[in-house]
Amino acid sequence: MRILEVEHYAKQFNIHHLGRKIEAFDDLTFSLKQGQFLLVSGTNGSGKSTLLRCLYRTYLPTGGRALYHSLHGLIDLARAADIDIALLRQEEIGFVTQFLRPRPRVSAIELVAEPLLATGMALNEAEGEAGELLESFGLKPELWKAYPTTFSGGEQQKVNLARALIHPRRLLLLDEPTASLDAQTRAALVGRLAWLKEQDVAMIGVFHHPGDVRELVDTELALGNKTGVAGYPKVEEVYVVE
Ligand SMILES: Nc1ncnc2c1ncn2[C@@H]1O[C@H](COP(=O)(O)OP(=O)(O)OP(=O)(O)O)[C@@H](O)[C@H]1O
């Protein structure tokens, strides 16, 4: 069953102080079925992260549509009301990046168990599952009750991934989730993604080491570097939905 149909998707940034526009991507058309894995590839600055953010609606796309088949019906992610996007983020669409923004005085195990508690699972059971996942990602048990604010980059990423992947979403967007991980953890992550795929989760991902996920990939979307401007000054154009 189709879950996402992206048609003529485009995103331009207005660089006001330079009086010009930057095209992150233009006229992208692709679709995704449940349980399918789409690998997004391309050079630095080719628009990979921007595409994921436009689907998650951190950015507003400037053209095209993204028809998402939600449990409640068909919805265009490019035009949906903020309240609907907020609900989809709670229930159906997950986004995992390279970075965890740890909340002060919340332990690793609490952060990971939270999405399960939100589904109504009992605390003991949720923390049990959270511990199992953290263990499979190689986070030392003595750190489970500690606050991730003081963790190393790789340790924070393990918590970040466990939190994002503990409860299967219908559509998962992944932006270089393996960048700060050692080989062993990368293998554990790939195992988890394979399990999610078996649960029919559709995934769109950018990977620092695409070889890791070769076995999972169904289709690939190669983005071209149309702007050709590496390290271009960024402007804040973040569209936040709380
Ligand atoms: N908020 C922004 N304001 C202005 N330009 C932006 C913004 N975000 C991204 N861009 C520009 O859009 C283009 C695509 O950026 P994007 O981050 O999507 O690339 P990427 O393919 O993810 O690159 P990388 O491999 O380095 O992560 C770049 O030229 C970038 O400068």
Ligand SMILES: [Mg+2]
């Ligand atoms: Mg990127």
